[in-house]
Amino acid sequence: MKTKFAFIVATMVLLPLISKAQNPIIQTNYTADPAPMVHNGTVYLYTSHDEDVTVKNFFTMNDWRCYSTTDMVNWTDHGAVLSYKVFEWSRGDAWAGQCVYRNGKFYYYLPVNQKNGGNAIGVAVSDSPTGPFKDAIGKPLLSGYGYIDPTIFIDADGQAYMYWGNPNLWHVKLNEDMVSYDQELGIVKEDLKDENFGYRSKKIDNRTASYEEGPWLYKRNSLYYLLYPAGGVPEHLAYSTAKSITGPWTYGDTIMHVIKEGGAFTNHPGLIDFKGKPYLFYHNGALPGGTGFKRSVCVEPFSFNADGSIPLIHPTKEGVKESAANLNPFVRVEAETIAWEEGIETSKDEKTGVYVTNISNGDYIKVRSVDFGKGAKKFSASVASASQGGKIEIYIDAKNGILLGTLDVKNTGDIQTWKTLLCKVNKVKGVHDLYFVFKGGAGDNLFNFDCWQLK
Ligand code: FUB
Numbered sequence: 043m044k045t046k047f048a049f050i051v052a053t054m055v056l057l058p059l060i061s062k063a064q065n066p067i068i069q070t071n072y073t074a075d076p077a078p079m080v081h082n083g084t085v086y087l088y089t090s091h092d093e094d095v096t097v098k099n100f101f102t103m104n105d106w107r108c109y110s111t112t113d114m115v116n117w118t119d120h121g122a123v124l125s126y127k128v129f130e131w132s133r134g135d136a137w138a139g140q141c142v143y144r145n146g147k148f149y150y151y152l153p154v155n156q157k158n159g160g161n162a163i164g165v166a167v168s169d170s171p172t173g174p175f176k177d178a179i180g181k182p183l184l185s186g187y188g189y190i191d192p193t194i195f196i197d198a199d200g201q202a203y204m205y206w207g208n209p210n211l212w213h214v215k216l217n218e219d220m221v222s223y224d225q226e227l228g229i230v231k232e233d234l235k236d237e238n239f240g241y242r243s244k245k246i247d248n249r250t251a252s253y254e255e256g257p258w259l260y261k262r263n264s265l266y267y268l269l270y271p272a273g274g275v276p277e278h279l280a281y282s283t284a285k286s287i288t289g290p291w292t293y294g295d296t297i298m299h300v301i302k303e304g305g306a307f308t309n310h311p312g313l314i315d316f317k318g319k320p321y322l323f324y325h326n327g328a329l330p331g332g333t334g335f336k337r338s339v340c341v342e343p344f345s346f347n348a349d350g351s352i353p354l355i356h357p358t359k360e361g362v363k364e365s366a367a368n369l370n371p372f373v374r375v376e377a378e379t380i381a382w383e384e385g386i387e388t389s390k391d392e393k394t395g396v397y398v399t400n401i402s403n404g405d406y407i408k409v410r411s412v413d414f415g416k417g418a419k420k421f422s423a424s425v426a427s428a429s430q431g432g433k434i435e436i437y438i439d440a441k442n443g444i445l446l447g448t449l450d451v452k453n454t455g456d457i458q459t460w461k462t463l464l465c466k467v468n469k470v471k472g473v474h475d476l477y478f479v480f481k482g483g484a485g486d487n488l489f490n491f492d493c494w495q496l497k
Contacts, residue, residue, distance in 0.1 A: 064361035066338030074337040075138030076312040076323035096335040103136045113367040115410040119378040121390035123173035129164040138191045153190040161189040195259035208255030238291040256310040269311040276300040276307040304332040368413035371496040381410040398491040412476045417469035418496035427489035428457040432482025438474040
């Protein structure tokens, strides 16, 4: 969780800049190493998680988080979906992973450090994209120095491949069970040459090619793309292409220059198509308090060049300007479905799942592209308060736009005693951005907020 005071001070300074912001797409936590997955019309975004308190000036990462969207602008927080502790043989360092779907199960490939030393890649499995995940084999799938950042690609013929590594790049053919690999082919190490993986101007050790880590596989019109952070730190993003998933790879170009803002010296690509459009996910250090060890995931829509090459993509604050769908407010909407927020935090427990918490006076949540249809008469919300409570003021189009109504939240007896409350709202038609502005007295936990609906 962010330091609320630092966030408020920084946002007072940055407010004019971030009022239209969509990037970073998650503001409730520091997130990194985006790994998006499209499944049944929903984008599940798996991220690693930089803790608020950085220990020994190094990556401090204990769990992986998941967010989902059907419109590319509102992200539903599913909380931490697993921790490195799922792997009993691991001692920590929950770095960049990727989750894929196969035969009714979700396989999440994750790099961690082993209790007995050294890097390893584990595989966790679940029946649901949001967990719970368990260790699929009770031991590392692979272990070795530099074995980090696995990426998985299942080709049209059903053959799955995994690439990984820093500073080397390796791959294996995964067996159909997704938890073992083809022993006959074994582990293939790429020959990292300039013509395949770009020229490295800053020479480190004996490395020449620009490839650094964080590979991501993608296919378009029979051409395979391998995206990766490149050039050593600070990293830029680059890509290579090949006619076969196993290469030979031909260096393409830079996709994104080094991002100076926020001091994130790493970057990490994730490329998907959603509703016919390509999106590039990456990370920077742009949230208040951001550093190289407190990063934040962003996304940019883009178009391929006519020849199939990837254009140079510039990081923006606006990110996705046009939502891929409108949000239906006449069904239960999780309060943690957020386009932008200031001040609040999210929490998760077994009974309620994920909910919005740490609400104080002036905090707000923005939800984009809400389709009011012919208009609503009432707003209902599930809330809980152990204090004096507060109010949810409901605005459209701006944080201080048109006030539709106000929900009074009284003390419900306990911060975990949930009550569904109703208020009247003025009728508006069509599609609007919706703002929940929280009001109340002093204190930073006026009430909890689990879900809402228009009626
Ligand atoms: O997030 C920890 C490490 O930093 C990742 O594994 C790398 O890809 C880099 O982003």
